Amino acid sequence: MKQVQWSNWSGSVRANPRTVLYPASIAEVEKVVRMCRQEGRRLRVVGSGHSFTPIAASEDCLISLDRMQGLVHVDAEARTATVWAGTKLKLLGELLFRQGLAQENLGDIDVQSIAGAISTGTHGTGRAFGNISTQVVGMAVVTGTGEVLECSGESHPDWFKALQVSLGTLGIIVQVTLRLEPAYKIEYESRRIPLGECLKQQARLAEENRHFEFYWFPYAEPCQIKLMNKSDQELREHRIKDYISDVLVENTFFGLISELCRKLPKASPYVSRLSASQVPLGRKVNYSHRLFATRRLVRFNEMEYNIPAESMNAVIEEMREEMSRNKYHVHFPVECRYAKGDDIWLSPAYDRDSAYIAIHMYKGMPYEDYFSAMEHIFLRYGGRPHWGKMHHLEAAQLKELYPMWEAFSAVRQELDPDGILLSDYTGRLLDVSGPISDSFSDIG
Template identity: 40%
Template structure:
């Protein structure tokens, strides 16, 4: 059986594939693999671009561990099985009037996968999904069921909130939720320089702000989302179809194909794409605004920087691409999120701005990433664990203040490296 991730950047032929449906099933799998001296990697929906889920030996799917275990309405907390897809959570929480505080721009991941790789959304007052984890149950590398919470092994929470699948197999997580809310979305295309000049102000004034910049243009497609209680003013069915399928899916795919065939068209294609991105205003439930389908496959590199460094880093990238005469047909994305305490978080101890570079999956991303990555590193960047990057353990240890603390938690929970792989050895060491 061949396993491939969504982006087609990783593949493997696992020796064994396990699909447990209970914590006891997970225990049996871990004990079996450990007894024969093998290794095991947990996998969710395969939306990481990096090799985080790629196994060298056995693979364990968490898809069978799905659903809502319970809600604490007074404390606004929900306990979900680790394989629950993000897109399933709104309906599960709706009867309790709760919602997740923030989401990224896709909802295909499992809760476990999103937490384990540091998935984040936007907003200076809103940290990553993992930062909302207040408790978790996992099966360690020695086959023990370990409960971590504010009162049970609380010292492990900063490690579990972004665990890379090397501390154990997550079975369930308890999230700190918020009352369900709507978002008033305003989408428009503005001049790039004006947006970068007001970058800090836009993030401070707006609950959730992000921009998309197409190389070789001076245009930024912006999304500003404000939290409201209502009333809803949703897009029409036709309008939503145009936004999510025609303009950003079918239309973008056609533009990518045209530019690949005739590279000289790329600047014109980018200008057209920037102006064609959805524009207007609407108010919908938070999960419908935060997320959108992603049918066009791509490869991605993303770094978290000190938030004030984003404008200059983007300007340096623009100058470097022009010098290299490299024109792209996939936008850069910039957004921000609140700091948190997870040992391996890109936002550990600081409010963070993110710059993401994308390349269509049918194009070689290395020429782009070789230009962009040194610039982001020079601005004290930390790579996203679920995205592509070139760093190894010694370099990562210098950039993540909690790196050694995380390794100590790993030594305790997986002393025999049952959850190791070639990827974990590259980014964490032996």
Template identity: 40%
Template sequence: MVTSTRNETGWANWAGCETADCSVISPRGTGEIVEAVRRAAGRKLRPVGASHSFSGIARPEELQLRLDRHAGVRSIDTTTGLVTVEGGMPLYRLNPILAGARLALTNLGDIDRQTVAGALATGTHGSGARFGAISTQVRALELVTADGGVLHCSPTENPEVFEFARVSLGALGVISTVTLQTVPAFALCAQEMAVPLPEVLARFDELAENIDHFEFYWFPHTDRVQTRYKTRLPLDTTLAPLGRIRTWWDEELMANEVFRVAVAAGRRVPAAVVPINRFAVRVWGSRTYTDRSERVFTTSRRVRFKEMEYAIPRAAMPEAVRRVREVVDNSGWRIPFPVEVRVLAPDDIPLSMASGRASAFMAVHVPAQSRHEGYFGAVERIMADYGGRPHWGKIHTQDAAGLRKVYPLLDEFAALRRRLDPEGLFTNAYLDRVLGPIG
């Protein structure tokens, strides 16, 4: 029996750019998910995780199925490293549980608010030319389909569904449980420093190849980037984490409170953005520290923003960054947020941003209350010249016709969607745009 159903108004995603009025169903256990799905027949039921997507992918149109009560650990096998969790498990809770078993996810993004199911549905990733997105760590999953059936999916059981369900956009059903392949817990040594942008772009491929987890942040209106080099080390390495005062200064004061004030000042006085960005590059400074992997991968972000992210072939990224810089310099815009660039290994997941190619990612941001269309649109047009693939959970304007050009198996995915959800129980306007209508 579904024990938690309530009317709720005013749902919004983290950035506040997607909103809806809906009823919320919060099942506990696969049986209650099945019951909720069967009762929703004839209506629209949208599964949602932590609402951290910026696109309309999670927006409910009638009913929202929230997995916050379906968020436990089913099993941990420390011999094989296989860990099975319920779909609503948030990454920020899972990481310390794994650490307690001396295990870890091999790659993580810099945000840990997402649920496991939500991270898989949107293709959430981290960085590293030899490491894949979180979906590449999936070894099996349990999917509740539109007819209330439960499919157990793995490379040997319903493999044709498993192939697509690892990045499914929440369009195939409700991911009830996920089995992840973890690795022995490890440490990361992080080195951060400001470097001239031309130097980083000239050495981009070398840095991507030789550093385990490489990323950089370019501050628009400057010629400097903040680089982050993360090197994997055994956990028995002597850890040297940031002290409490330095952590408070860097992560709480500078990265959140001071940045919040700077963004607000830039919105009131756009001309102030240029000197603020130049000041930020100078004060960010250099630091080196070593800590458990999950503590180095993730950061706390409380300044609200809107985000767009595209993946392009890794070799094309230096040229793409130069073109974006030229557009920004010639536009008259004042962009307070840094542009984030990361790399990722190729994978075999049909709707993964890194499917079939070594990829680099560019993420651009604006304050949550600001207009994004001009800036994001200009960057999106540049990304299109390189066969860019948009992040499913972030703002973009692509539709099915355009996405077919960069996702060769998009129509096969859409056909599977029609087979598993012929009446469109799980659809919404966003899915109809990027996949085509069910009909």
């Protein structure tokens, strides 16, 4: 038990929890929950701190599941694996690979814990694939009353749909059972084409490729498209070339020019055009878990919204017009991805095939005007915010975006009747309050 200052990855949120705990077993998690309930304290669980909102922050009791990582059980015949909830996605990929298995899709960052990823609706790209939560077939959860719940779509269908994306407000996920597939290789290809051409082709590219995404550089004409498809080819790695592109160009060099933009914001459009011209191009083949994610050493703040897939072009055009009118100091690319609709109650992709648009701003640069202007556009198209990324919505607005909002609230009341798993932030999101007050430092 120790007291520390906690910060998320980007540095946008800081908290000073009274207590930080590192349980190593389900029994220890139960004990902590019961203690907090008896003493009227609040409890939040943190994974890797990769959310840009205060969703994991607590000024009271903070639990890390870093000591609960690894495989619990693998069923090779059923192609499922039960894993400890604190397992980081990068480690999980390697552990599953040793068993001849892989997740069907991943996001472009793999440092999150599996529980954190599913609790916030983390996703990758691909029209045939839902977010990571759709891969979950079962969970073990310590509820807000300190009871251990084994939950699946068959045993507790309503609770399960609420738990698949729960914001950490229904219970502490301690184990996750995933539906998997045999380990597979993918061929990755990076191209550079004009944005106008990309928008003409994007629907076809999303349909024809297992995974497709594109990066649009504000104030620049070229954009980067990334295509990934299953492959039977031999591994094709270029260690020196990959180091140059992935580390030196996309991180070291980009970090230096980002610092230039922070000190000289008016340089941002020129830097954006320079970045677009230096996009690493080419192909490589490797196992899926080694290619989905990219290394992120340059820190930033991020907003991401889910919109109906068919609205992608219209939203991008409105964003371009807004940027042209107001000349925001932005040099980070806009990331555009796709996801299959699902039936998870608080999933941003609930009941619709979706596109995701993410905007970024280098750490230390003002982002509020840019993010707010883009958010207004997203909302005009029925946008739903990513739960782990910056947005300005509260319960009254969110309720209108999620048809199963009231059903989720009812499950939350059942599983955490005393609200010990709430913070002020999550309480505002869900329009409920807990037993004591939290305050967080948003340092931008």
